[in-house]
Amino acid sequence: MFKKYIFILIVIGLVGLCMNSIAAERELKIIAEAWYFDKYPLEEATENFIKDHPDVTFEWSKTGDFEVAPLMLAWSRDNYIADIAIVATPAEAVAFQAKGLLVDFEDVLNGEYAKEKWLEGFLSDCTINDKVYAIPTDGEIMTLIARKDYAHEAGLTDDNGDIIPPRTLDDLYEYLKKLTVKDQSGKTVRYGMDVNWSREYMILTYFSGIQALRGTIYDENNNLDFSSQEALDLLTFWQSGVEEGLISTSSLVDHSGPRNSMKSGLAAIMWEDHARVVEVGKVVGHDKLEIMPIPDALTNGTISYCMSLMIPKTAQNTEIAKTFVLEQLNADWFAHYLMDNWGKLLGLKRPLEGRQDQLVWKTVSEILENSVSLPHMVDHPRLVDIMTTEIQNMLKLEQSPEETLNNIRQKSVNLNLVN
Amino acid sequence: MKKKRTNITKILLFILPSLIIIGIFLLYPLIESIYLSFTNYNFVYSDAPEFTGFENFKQLFSDSYFLTAFKNTLQYTIVFFPLTILLSFLLALLLNSKIKGVSFFQGTILLPIVVPLSLAGVMFTWILAEDFGILNHIIANVFKLPQLTRFWLAEKETALNAIAGVGIWKYFGFCVILFLAGLKFIPKEIFESAEIDGASPLQKLIYIIIPNLHSSFLLVGIWTIIQSIKVYDQVVVMTKGGPGDSTLVLYLYAWKNAFEYFDMGYAQTVALFVGGLAFIISILFNFILRPERK
Numbered sequence: 001m002f003k004k005y006i007f008i009l010i011v012i013g014l015v016g017l018c019m020n021s022i023a024a025e026r027e028l029k030i031i032a033e034a035w036y037f038d039k040y041p042l043e044e045a046t047e048n049f050i051k052d053h054p055d056v057t058f059e060w061s062k063t064g065d066f067e068v069a070p071l072m073l074a075w076s077r078d079n080y081i082a083d084i085a086i087v088a089t090p091a092e093a094v095a096f097q098a099k100g101l102l103v104d105f106e107d108v109l110n111g112e113y114a115k116e117k118w119l120e121g122f123l124s125d126c127t128i129n130d131k132v133y134a135i136p137t138d139g140e141i142m143t144l145i146a147r148k149d150y151a152h153e154a155g156l157t158d159d160n161g162d163i164i165p166p167r168t169l170d171d172l173y174e175y176l177k178k179l180t181v182k183d184q185s186g187k188t189v190r191y192g193m194d195v196n197w198s199r200e201y202m203i204l205t206y207f208s209g210i211q212a213l214r215g216t217i218y219d220e221n222n223n224l225d226f227s228s229q230e231a232l233d234l235l236t237f238w239q240s241g242v243e244e245g246l247i248s249t250s251s252l253v254d255h256s257g258p259r260n261s262m263k264s265g266l267a268a269i270m271w272e273d274h275a276r277v278v279e280v281g282k283v284v285g286h287d288k289l290e291i292m293p294i295p296d297a298l299t300n301g302t303i304s305y306c307m308s309l310m311i312p313k314t315a316q317n318t319e320i321a322k323t324f325v326l327e328q329l330n331a332d333w334f335a336h337y338l339m340d341n342w343g344k345l346l347g348l349k350r351p352l353e354g355r356q357d358q359l360v361w362k363t364v365s366e367i368l369e370n371s372v373s374l375p376h377m378v379d380h381p382r383l384v385d386i387m388t389t390e391i392q393n394m395l396k397l398e399q400s401p402e403e404t405l406n407n408i409r410q411k412s413v414n415l416n417l418v419n
Numbered sequence: 420m421k422k423k424r425t426n427i428t429k430i431l432l433f434i435l436p437s438l439i440i441i442g443i444f445l446l447y448p449l450i451e452s453i454y455l456s457f458t459n460y461n462f463v464y465s466d467a468p469e470f471t472g473f474e475n476f477k478q479l480f481s482d483s484y485f486l487t488a489f490k491n492t493l494q495y496t497i498v499f500f501p502l503t504i505l506l507s508f509l510l511a512l513l514l515n516s517k518i519k520g521v522s523f524f525q526g527t528i529l530l531p532i533v534v535p536l537s538l539a540g541v542m543f544t545w546i547l548a549e550d551f552g553i554l555n556h557i558i559a560n561v562f563k564l565p566q567l568t569r570f571w572l573a574e575k576e577t578a579l580n581a582i583a584g585v586g587i588w589k590y591f592g593f594c595v596i597l598f599l600a601g602l603k604f605i606p607k608e609i610f611e612s613a614e615i616d617g618a619s620p621l622q623k624l625i626y627i628i629i630p631n632l633h634s635s636f637l638l639v640g641i642w643t644i645i646q647s648i649k650v651y652d653q654v655v656v657m658t659k660g661g662p663g664d665s666t667l668v669l670y671l672y673a674w675k676n677a678f679e680y681f682d683m684g685y686a687q688t689v690a691l692f693v694g695g696l697a698f699i700i701s702i703l704f705n706f707i708l709r710p711e712r713k
Contacts, residue, residue, distance in 0.1 A: 069678050072463065095463045095681070185565060199659060252662040253572040254544065266550055378464065381679040389484075393663035396575050411483075 027057045028317055028324060031071075032086035032309075034062040036137070039344075041337050045328040052327070056320060068092045075101045075312045083321040086137055086309040090126045093134040093310050094376040103311040104131040108322050113330075118347045121304035125373035126347075134308035135325055136347035138338075140273035141304045141364060141371050142208030144292040145280065150190075150268040151290075154178040168295050169213070169237045176246040179268035191248040194267035195238065197395065198255035202388045203374065205271060208294060208303040209234040211372060215300035224375075224383075224417060226408045235394060235401035242395050252392055273305075274364050278343030291363045301370025306347070379415035386411045455687040462681035475688035485689065487664045488672040491579060495668060496647040498583040503643050504636070506587065507594030512628070514595065515602045525599075528592045536589055540656030543585045547571040572658055575665040582666055585653045590646060594639045601635030602628070637708045641701045648697045669693045 036042065037060075046058050063071075066088045074081045076099055096102050109115050109132060115123060119139060126134035151163045156175055158164050166172040176192030183189050196205055207217045213230040225231055241247035248267055250257025259276050261267035263283040270276060274291055281289050294302055309329070311321050328334060335351030338344040339361070345352060355361040377383060386408055394404040456475055458468035479485050514525055531539065546553050549570035559565040571581045605628065613623050629636075651670040654660060660667040660675075670693060677686035 069462075069681070098463050187565070199661070249570065249573050249662070250549065253570075253658055261550075264550070379680075381675075385484075385675065385679070388661070389664045389667075392661055396662055396665075398575070398663070 026053075026055045026317065026320065027059060028084070028320055029059045029061070029080075029082040030084045030086065031061045031063050031082040033065050033067075033088075035065065036086055037062060039338075039342050041334065045324075045331075045334060048331075049324055049328050053320070053323075056324075063087060066092070068095065071312075072096060072099070072101070075099075075314050078314055080314045080316055082312070083315040083317045084309055084311055084325065086307075088307070090128075090134045090306065090308050091374075091376060091380050093126070093308060094128055094378075094380075096310065096312075097128050097133050098378075101312055101314075102133045103313055103315065103318055104133050105135060105311075105322065106131055108326060113326050113348075117349055119304075119345070119349055119352070119368065121368065121371050121373050122306045122345070122347045125304070125306050126308055128376065134310045135330070136306040136345075137309050137329065138275075138307035139304065139345035139347060140275050140306065141367055142204050142272070142294070142302050143274045143297065143364075143367060144193075144269050144271055144294055145262070145274070145277045146269045146290050146292040147262070147265075147284070147288055148290050149288045150179055151175075154268075163290050163292055165292055165298075166295050169233055172295055173237060173241065173246075176241060176269070177244075180246045182245065186245075188245040188248075190265065191261065191267045192246040193241065193269040193271060194248040194250055194258035194261040195271040196251045196255065196258045197238075197249070197388075197391060198251045198257070199384060199388045200255045201251070201272065202391060203380075203384050204273075204303050204305055206234070206387060206391065207374060208271075208297075212294040212297035212300050212302050215296075215370075217303075217372065217374070226405045226412075231405055232401055235391070235404055238391075239394055239397070239401055243397060249395055252395065274360075274367075275343030275345075277360055278339075278341065291360055291367075293363070293367055297367050299370070301372060302367055304368060304371040304373050306373075375417070377415075377417045379412075379417060382415055383412055383417065386415075452687045452691060455684050456691050458684040460682075460684040462677075462683050464681075468684065471684070475685050478685065479688060479692060484664060484667065485669075485672060488667045488669045488689075491665070491667055492648060492650065492669045494579055495583050495586075495650050496644065498580055499586050499647040499650075500640075500643050502583075503587050503591050503594055504639055507591045507639065508598055508632075510591070511595045511598030511602060512624075515599060528595055530592070531589050532592045534589070536585075536652040537656050539585055539589050540653040543581070543588075543653075544572065544657050547581055549573070573662050575662060578658055578662060578666050582650070582653050582657055585657070586646065586650060589653075590643070594643065597639050597642075598632065598635050601632045605631045633708065637705065640704050640708065644700050644704060645697050648693060648700070669696075 032042070042060065046060075050056060050058070061082070068088050071081065071085060071087065072095065075096070093102060109118075115132075119136075121141075122136040122139040123132065126132050126136060146163050148157065148161060148163060151157050152161060154175070156163055156178065166175050179190070179192040180188060181190040207224075210225050210228075210231060211217050213234065214225065214228060217225055219225040219227050238247065242249055248257070248261055250261055250266075254260070258267065258270045258272050259280055262270045262276070262280045265284070269292070270280070271294070277289050277291055278286075309325065311318055311325075315321055330346055330348055332351050332354065335346040335348065336354070338346065339351065339355060343360075345364075352361060352365060356365065374380075390399075390404045390407045390411070393399055394401060399407070455468060457470060457472060459465070459471045459474070460468035510528060514521055514528070518524075534542075545551075549555065549568075552571075554571065555568040559568050569577055571577045609627055609631075610623065613627055618626070649670055650668050651674070654666050654668050654671050658666045660671050669689060673686050673689040673693065676682045676689060680686075
C-alpha cells in the first residue's frame, strides 16, 4: 500500500515537472527599446496572441535606445536574454550577423507574408547577404512637411489650397524667403524651414537630398556621392539658408528641434521623416499640414529607412517568436493603429494600400515607390560621425561646402563602407 | 614569535576581502585595459585581440578628432578649474562671515549637489534654448538687450562654455563645503592678533586665510581637475559633442570608439590617456602646492 502511494507521488511529481518544463518552453521573452511601450499597442497584441495561443506567456522588458552592446556581449556568449529584440535598426543587425548571432526569417516569408508582399525598400534594408534577418517595426521616408496655412499666406498654394510643390532647390529657396518672418531688428521669428541635421538623422537627410536631386546616392565610381554637382548644390543651399536666417539650426543641439519648431509655429517647413506629419498634426491641426516632396523626389524617390526587430540564435522559442511577429506585430489593426496615431509604417504593403484614400498616405506611397535605403556598411557609425561633424561645421560657417565635401571624402577614404 | 605570526595572519584575513574586491574590480580591469590598448580589437568583427604594439598610441597624435577632443577638454578645464575654485572660495568666505540667514544660504548652495548631472543637463538645455529659453528671455525682456541673445548651445563660441557653466553650477557647492571646513580650522587667535596689529581684511586674506587653507586648495584643486578631465555627462545630454566637433571631449570620444565603433583597443588607448593625464596633473598639482619643508 505504502509503495503504491510512493509510486503515485512520483508519477504526480514527474507530470508536474513535465508540465512545468512545457510551460517554461512557451514563455516568450521580448526586449524592446523603452519608447515602443509608449507608442505601440503591445499589450493588446499580447492579449490577442494569448487568445489564439493560450499556452504562451509573455515577459516584456525594456532597454535603452540603440543599446546593442550589452545584447551583443550576451548573445556572443550564448546567453539567453530574449526571444525577440526590438532594438535599433537593420544597420545594427548587420553587426550582430557579422558574428552569426541572428536567426533568419526566410522559412516564414511565404504565402501572405511572401517577400513580394512587403514594401521593397524596408525589406531590402533588413536583408543581409540575400537573407532577411530583421523585420521592420517602424518604416519611414525622408521628406518635407509644410504648413499649408503659412504657404497660403505667402501665396504658394493652388486653387484647392494645396501647396504647389517646388521643382528645384532654387524654387525651394524662394519659398523659404517668402515663408520666413523677421522682426524689425532682422532677427528671424519664424524660419522658412527646419532641417534635421542631428547625428541621428544627418546621413538620412543628406542622402535624401542627393537621391531626390540625382536619382542615385552613388557617384560615377559607385561610391557614396560626396563629389557631384548636386551634392555641392545641396550643401550650398543649406549653408546659404542658414546664413540668411531662412533655415533654423535647432537640430544641431536637439534631434527633436525641428518637430518642436513645427509644433510651436517657429518653422513653416520641416525636412525630416514623413511620420512627423501625424505627430505635429496633433498639435497644429492635421488640416494645416501637407507632405511636400523634396524637389524631384516624386520622380527620383528619396531615402527610406526603418527600425527593426531581430531574433537571436540563443532564443529558446524561435518558432513561436516568428509567429507572434507576423500574426500580431504585422497585423493590419496593429499597422493601422501606428499609421493613424504616429504616422509609422510597418513592412507589409497591405496596410498602406488600405489607406490610399488619404492624401498623406497616397503621397507617401508615391514617394516610396522610387525610394532607396542606405547600404549596410561596417563603418556606418564612423561615416555618420564624420558627416555630422563636417556638415555641422559648415553650417556654423567655418568652412565652405567644397571644403566640407573634400573633408568628408578624405576622412572616409579608409573606412569600410561595404557590408 | 608565534603570536606575531598569528597577528599577521589575522591582519591578512581582515584585508583579504578588500584585496579580492580591488583585484577583481580595479586591478584586473586595469590590466586588461592596458593590454587591450596595445591591440587591434573590434568587438564585433575581430575574433580575438591582435597585438599591435604602440600603433594605437601613435595613431592618437595623428587622429584629428582625438586632438580636437583633447583641445576641447583642456579648454573646458581652463574655464571650469579656476572659476570653480574662485567662486567657491569667495562664497565660502562670505558664508564664514557673520551675515544674517547664513544657514539658509549654506543650504541653498548645497542644493545643486543633489541634482543628478544628467538632469541638470536637461534643465540647462531648456534654460539655454534659443527661442523659449529663460536666459534669452531675461536678456531680451528684462535687460532689454535682445541683440545679446544667442543660441548658446548651437554656437561654437558659447557651447563649451555653457557646458562648463553647468559643471560649475553643479560642483561649486561641494567645493564651498571643503573650503568652509578648512576655514573653521583656522584658530581665531591668529585673527585676533592680526586685528591687534592693525591688519586690513586684504592682508588677513593674503597672509592668514590663504596659507592656512593650503590643504583645502590642494584637495579642491585635484578634485576639480579630475572632474574637468572626465567631463562627459552634461556633454552627452546637452550637445552630444556638437555642433560639429566643438564640444567633443576625451571621455565622449573614448565612449564613441568603444560603443559606437566597437573599436575596444583604440577606445582603451584613449581612456588610458585620460587616466594618465588626470594622474600626472594631480601629481603636478600636489608637487606645486606641497608644504614648504624647513
